[in-house]
Amino acid sequence: xxxxxxxxxxxPASTSxxxxxxxxxxxxxxLEISALRPTIREVEEAATWLSGDRxxxxxxTPLDGVxxxxxxxxxxxxxxxxxxxx
Numbered sequence: 001x002x003x004x005x006x007x008x009x010x011x012p013a014s015t016s017x018x019x020x021x022x023x024x025x026x027x028x029x030x031l032e033i034s035a036l037r038p039t040i041r042e043v044e045e046a047a048t049w050l051s052g053d054r055x056x057x058x059x060x061t062p063l064d065g066v067x068x069x070x071x072x073x074x075x076x077x078x079x080x081x082x083x084x085x086x
Contacts (some may be wrong), residue, residue, distance in 0.1 A: 012037040021047045023076070032073050038066045046070035 015034055019025060021043045025033070033043075045067035063071060 003084075011039070013040045013043050018043050021069075022050070029073055034069050036066050036069055038070060042066040043070065046074070050074060 011077060012034075013021075015030055017040055018033055018038070021040070022033075038046075042065065045063065049063050049067065049071050062068075
């Protein structure tokens, strides 16, 4: 029996699936996320986390793996925009 996370046996999500789950993305972010070769499940986990619905994962449970990397990529842009406003 495999120790892989459920859903990790699925192939990588296509760019259209990534856009469908995460919404409008700039080309650089899309390419960076695609390079991670995330599954649809990982992209959806990141989308749920970014939507602020963190209760789905359980109180205090950190996001990890590829989903966390996606959140980091997309949060980095928000952090840079916030910094440029000050």
